[in-house]
Amino acid sequence: xxxxxxxxxxxxxxxxxxxxxxxxxxxxxxxxxxxxxxxxxxxxxxxxxxxxxxxxxxxxxxxxxxxxxxxxxxxxxxxxxxxxxxxxxxxxxxxxxxxxxxxxxxxxxxxxxxxxxxxxxxxxxxxxxxxxxxxxxxxxxxx
Amino acid sequence: xxxxxxxxxxxxxxxxxxxxxxxxxxxxxxxxxxxxxxxxxxxxxxxxxxxxxxxxxxxxxxxxxxxxxxxxxxxxxxxxxxxxxxxxxxxxxxxxxxxxxxxxxxxxxxxxxxxxxxxxxxxxxxxxxxxxxxxxxxxxxxxxxxxxxxxxxxxxxxxxxxxxxxxxxxx
Numbered sequence: 001x002x003x004x005x006x007x008x009x010x011x012x013x014x015x016x017x018x019x020x021x022x023x024x025x026x027x028x029x030x031x032x033x034x035x036x037x038x039x040x041x042x043x044x045x046x047x048x049x050x051x052x053x054x055x056x057x058x059x060x061x062x063x064x065x066x067x068x069x070x071x072x073x074x075x076x077x078x079x080x081x082x083x084x085x086x087x088x089x090x091x092x093x094x095x096x097x098x099x100x101x102x103x104x105x106x107x108x109x110x111x112x113x114x115x116x117x118x119x120x121x122x123x124x125x126x127x128x129x130x131x132x133x134x135x136x137x138x139x140x141x142x143x
Numbered sequence: 144x145x146x147x148x149x150x151x152x153x154x155x156x157x158x159x160x161x162x163x164x165x166x167x168x169x170x171x172x173x174x175x176x177x178x179x180x181x182x183x184x185x186x187x188x189x190x191x192x193x194x195x196x197x198x199x200x201x202x203x204x205x206x207x208x209x210x211x212x213x214x215x216x217x218x219x220x221x222x223x224x225x226x227x228x229x230x231x232x233x234x235x236x237x238x239x240x241x242x243x244x245x246x247x248x249x250x251x252x253x254x255x256x257x258x259x260x261x262x263x264x265x266x267x268x269x270x271x272x273x274x275x276x277x278x279x280x281x282x283x284x285x286x287x288x289x290x291x292x293x294x295x296x297x298x299x300x301x302x303x304x305x306x307x308x309x310x311x312x313x314x
């Protein structure tokens with residue numbers, strides 16, 4: 001296959017060339033007739049050039065974006081309004097809590113067990129003075 | 144190339160681009176207009192950028208082709224999923240007949256009919272070379288094919304087209 005055959009043919013005065021053989025002229029003629037016919041029926045360039053469409057698209061995009069933003073804001077507000085508020089019941093703090101059976105632990109003499117006695121002090125007892133003897137305990141005689 | 148220059152160039156190319164869009168949409172005029180407008184929009188919004196590696200025509204034709212493919216895929220998905228579910232229509236509705244208004248001359252109508260029987264790749268290469276007067280190399284770029292592959296499609300398509308057109312004449 002000759003490669004030059006496919007290159008634009010400047011000698012024949014055909015600027016595009018397209019690598020056509022002499023026998024292709026008939027085909028080329030038929031295609032040219034088809035092209036002339038279709039080009040006559042082509043719509044105006046201005047009617048398809050989308051300058052206006054583009055401007056409208058730009059506007060539409062902004063509108064869609066604004067609508068989306070509004071929807072999101074409305075949804076957030078609605079969700080916040082419908083969310084249940086925290087109950088208004090005051091809960092006693094754990095440090096202040098007392099068990100209802102605490103009184104059972106109040107044993108007699110509890111204070112004595114809690115405190116350390118100081119030396120020299122003897123609370124709750126009378127001091128025995130030297131020379132005095134406590135009276136001997138008498139036996140109770142039951143008659 | 145700034146936007147004004149590019150717009151001027153696209154305006155100059157507009158009739159040829161429309162022809163290519165028609166081709167990519169199997170001669171459905173509404174679809175072709177939609178595709179061409181979507182392709183212009185891609186250019187305007189910078190989704191398709193001309194980097195100067197190929198000619199504006201080659202670059203824009205590949206944008207149109209890709210856009211047509213995307214639209215076709217979108218339509219197929221819509222028809223096969225949503226359409227089937229909503230209206231109980233068949234997955235792929237039979238494609239509507241090509242725009243009859245376009246086929247004013249018998250010769251052109253015959254050529255279109257014959258071309259429709261060729262494989263898509265051969266059809267595309269033939270269209271780009273004969274109709275759009277691109278070189279095979281440019282056609283290969285538009286179709287994202289290797290040069291050798293494009294040449295093969297071109298030769299095979301041409302031979303087949305000649306045979307079919309000869310058959311048409313004999314009838």
